[in-house]
Amino acid sequence: MDFLFSFTPLIPLFPLLAFAVIVLFTYRYNRLSSDIAIGSIALSTVLAWAVLLATLLGGEHIQVEGWQLRVPWLPAGTTVLDLGFAVDGFTAAMLFMVPFVCLMIFIYSQGYMKLGQPDQDPRYARFFAYISLFAAGMLGLVVARDLVLLFVSWEIMGLCSYLLIGFWSFRKADDEHHIDEAQVIRARKAALKAFITTRIGDVLLFSGIALLYSYTGTVTLREIFRPETLETLQTISLLGMPAVTVIALLVFGGAVGKSAQFPLHVWLPDAMEGPTPVSALIHAATMVAAGVYLVARMLPLFIAGFEVADAPALHWVAIVGAITALLGATIGLAQDDIKRVLAYSTISQLGYMMMGLGLGSLVAGIFHLLTHAFFKALLFLGAGSVIHGVEHGHHVAAHADHVHTEHFNPNDMKAMGGLRHRMPYTFVAYLAGTLALVGIVPFAGFWSKDEILAEAFHLWRADGALNLPFWVWLAGTLGAFFTALYMGRQLGLVFWGEPRHTAARHAHESPSSMTIPLIVLALFALLFGFVNAPFLGSPLHHFMGGVHEASEVVHAEAVPFNFTVAAISTVLAVAGLLLGWLLYRNYRPGQVEPFQVVLGPVFTLLRNKYYIDELYQQVIIRPVVWLSNFCFNIDDRWIIDPFVDLVGAAGRVASDIVRVLDSVVVDRWFVEGTAQLFNAAGRGLRYSETGRVQNYLLVVAVTILLLLGLYLYF
Amino acid sequence: MSSEFAFVGILAVFATLLPVAGLAVAWLVRPKKPNPIKQSTYECGIETRGEAWVQFRACYYVFALLFVVFDVEAAFLLPWAVAYNQLALYAVVEAVIFVAILALALVYAWRKDALRWT
Amino acid sequence: MAIEQALQIFVFVILTLMTLGGGLAVVTSRNLFHAALSLILSLAGVVGYYVLLDAGFLAIVQLLIYIGAISILILFSIMLTRGLMTPRQVQRNEQWWIAALVVFLTFVVLIVALWQMVWPIADDEALRTPNVAISQLGEALVGPYAIPFEIISVLLLVALVGAIVLARETENNQGSHAEAGSSE
């Protein structure tokens, strides 16, 4: 048993090795580097599942205690920070999903990047290097035992997201791949935006970790969550609130940044500039999930806060989650770009997960995270193959009539339509993903979303008051309705109706390397729900629930299946889906958007994303720029330059004085004076040299006499 | 120690007595008829001319020099010779070097033809 | 023992007369040859001193080297550098009276120093048995004093070479001198 566990450190290591090998050696040979990347992630998947198997077999003890390995590596002052790997039930679950999804996406991107075809992406190997690094970062985060390794992998993911979003930003205009200059600029801006917003979150996270370390003296999660350390944290008050709450909020800030929750969600839609597999990998399955994983991992901290303070951090998590869910869902309604719709859908789903965690139920949140990873990855890949097909169609069209039409955006849904006949596999997979996302009964989405709503309903029912759980439940159900609405709209626009553009007409199915992963993901999206189906006794609950038994704060046992909640959510889901589908089934190009007719001004609001981007632009970016200009002026014009000139002038004056002094005093008095002195002395002494030996001897004798005399005298 | 030399001293006294006595007797006995001719320096009959001039020969001085050098060498080597039986092998080497260096002096004089009797 | 000591003192007095008398003669005599001979007399006196001081070997070495070699050398150089019987010159240069004064004062100072100083005379027993066997002397010469032993040989070599160069160099002058001599 233990032998299997010893593989854990290898899981993140293989992709990291792949990254190194590709970057250092094989960046020129595209096929080889992609094979290495895929091979490494496949190995990691196998190892991860072996570890999963070990934890399953290990039984209760392993699931709670978990295995850990301590490697002292960074001597920091007196304490030695040790790099540790830990696996428990919770980690095992993640280990099941993350590597597998990465594997599917790697295989998909091989096709997406058109390996071997004439217009293969010139920086193909580099792409695989980045995603391998990203996979290593994500896996490292999952198996990390202490905050340091967690933060390091967190940063790696941030870096990779920046690189991958901006992947098409280095393209030279003349490249035959028809990425236009505007695209390049947008990509560059999006990458920068993503990096800075997540960076804000990271700063909060880092300060949280720093505070935690300063108080508890350790970074290992296990030591932090020991009851007595939590007590000490509760007692210490910081900024008027108990320290544990402040730290929890800071950590949650990090999660908000990374998982694009309400205040810091602006970067995710823009992140769609990156290649679709990137979006799928980073902005659907793993990275954004990392924030949720972090909060889940630090849940005992939040719970400790829950006991003490009146406005505990946990409530804030739930509130932000709810707001984000509603926000994401509503904006999704008004988007034209196929990937942006999915992006806002991801934001709302993340909101759901935060709501789940906010209610204190780890299992609900994480279960939703797992299911969401599968069907959201599926949807993104599906979108990707749609875009791929449309692009291909556009090429064919362009060549056929030798006319370069004005710029054509393959992502624009308005230009698509009627693809269900042209791209059947993609259509089927996309349909499965949609059903799962919306939460139709037998599919994964239903069980996980319902779990959260049931949790909320149960809590609300427990104490009856219109308290937070009630609002959470309400937001959840409304969200579910809006999700179904925009997914139906998307289906109608993309797959139904007539192709509204020549490109759509010529679009055709993607190659097998892209469709196979779709099919596999589709299967998972559909069947994964049963992992935690209540009627099966919610096995996941047992498998993961134990982790927080120790904290016994929040009711850990699975919430009984609540029929009414399920009924309400399913009805709303089906209604939304049908409504969307009907409205947009045969939408003709140029026709006024039905929603617009229904919502009117609200629709334009939604289309502009509640003007949040513009708000930030005015409120934050402008003042900062002004401030920097101001400092520059102060520095250069009014303080430093004059000071330098002053020093120069002083130096010149001093040297003049010295010159004068030197010529007058030194030359005239000392030099000539001494020369004359010696001259005179020399002349005087000359007469003593008589040349006669005996005179000298006489002098010698006299001196000897004198010396002897002196000697005797004393 | 000094007792041995006592005999030398006494012998020296007696040795000087012998010629002094002899001369005294001779001085008493012999006829004394000094005359200028007899007292002139004997020049195989030829009148002496100028001072007694000696042709300065460098070699006289060189011989004296070599004599001094070898004399000092002998004085130094004799104690070594006396203590020779008790000394170990290194003594031989040292003495050989000593003799070699001074032989060098002789060789130098010889090569430089200083020994030539003009 | 009384006779022994009386004898020694008597001999000491005679030797002192010889040495100091010879010394004075060396210094004051007009004829250089007489000066050299009185030097020999003085050196003979020193030989006697060494005998009295129980340094037998030293006495003989002094006799051999000083009287046997050096005085011969001196006599040679006297005869070689001056014509026979040069007219009597006053042997004292003009600064002799200063020298006399200084010398006398030095002598006085030395004597005072001697009498004031308390010499660490060895104990009587050691005084009685002073004789140092010549073989000990030989061992010392080759043992601890090996280096001076070798250096003295080098010194003699150097002196000889130098002297020969100076003397020989006069060879060609001698030729000229001879003509000069004969031409006079």
Added chain:
Amino acid sequence: MEALIRWLVDTFPPLSEALARLIVYVLYSGVLAFVAPVLIVVAYTYMERKVLARIQDRVGPNRAGPLGVLQGFADAVKMLTKEDVTPACADRVVFNLAPVLATVAAILVFAVLPVAPGVIGADLQAGVLYVVAIGALGEVAALMAGWSSDNKFALLGAFRAVAQLIAYEIPIVLAILAVVLAAGSMQLGAIVAAQDIPFALVLPVAFLVLLVASIAEIGRSPFDLLEAESEIVAGYHVEYSGMKFAFFFIGEYMHLFASAGVITTLFLGGWRGPLASSDSLLGVLLGFIYFVVKTTAVIWIMMWVRGTLFRIRIDHLLDFAWKFLVPLGLILVVAVAVALKLPAVNSPALRWIALLGANVIAALLMMIVISLLARRSRSAALRAVAGAD
């Protein structure tokens, strides 16, 4: 000598040991200073004339006294009565002092000679060196004589005499050094004791060198340039006449006997003979007889040499000394030193063989060197001749 002193002390109780010693010393030195010179001069002048005559196939002095034995005394009387002329501008003091010094130097050598077993004047620790040192006084006497007689020829003679004496003193010293190396001590008594095998057989080369050098030191026969009649007027004692000249003559003969005595002591085993031993009076007498016989033998050799060899020119004489005898002496000393230190040498017999071998090697080496030099100088001379014509 010690035995005598003890005998005296026993027989005359009032005598203290020191006083007895004093008396004995006075007696012995008296004998040496007065009796010995006369006897020696008389005997050996007679002997010399007889030997030379025999060599030149003539009778020699036989008029004065039976067989001419009294010839010596006749000479002595003649010397006493001859007028002693002192040159006008001679340096009177030095002129008179020279003969005295010459005689004293000769006599002083006897102080150290072990005439008979136990009978020795002063067995000095550095006896051998004393002999050499006293020899040096002779040169001073020569110089004094040459200088004081204000005679150009005398001075020239003195210079040559001293040059010769100097040249031959070094080989003597080196030969003696070899002997001291072999004997291990400088005391003549000890050297005699060390000569179980007479050193002449052990160190033949040293013996020859000493013999030749002594002959030259005395100024006899082949090297008698000093007072050779046909040369520059009888050397430095040209201005001497009468008794002063006699003392030079006595000095020379004493020096002859002394040198012979030294040679016998060093090389022929001095008084050692079959029965000679210091315990009995008879033994002492026998020792003395042996000593005199050996010394006479050596002197006879010298006279024989005088009779046969021709006179050597001054520059050959000096070259022979400096370029042959001195190098030979040096090589000899080194050879003996090395031979003694050879690891195998432990028993006396082996020492004898080693030393003999060393001497032979030294001689051979010298022969080779000399022949080389000779050939080179001869070829040079030939070239010069060839070049000339």
Added chain:
Amino acid sequence: MAIPLSWWLTVAAALFAIGLYGVLSRRNAIGVLLGIELMLNAANINLVAFWRFITPQALTGQVFAIFVIGIAAAEAAAGLAIIISAYRRRRTVVVDELDTMRW
């Protein structure tokens, strides 16, 4: 032993003084050399006297004296050679006339 150390030192000092006077006052170069010889001998006497009275057992005194004699010999040889060559050159050995080294 009859003669105490101080007598020896006195005699040596006297000899030294005489030698010094000779060096300072003789007109003839060789005269100066004779003076030097005297001074050297005076030093030697002191050396041997000290050896005899202070460290009779040690050998250093005598060995030193021998070396001094040896060195004196070398010194005399060299000195006389210089004087002779000076005589050849200048036809004089009077020290006063040999003063070319003056200003």
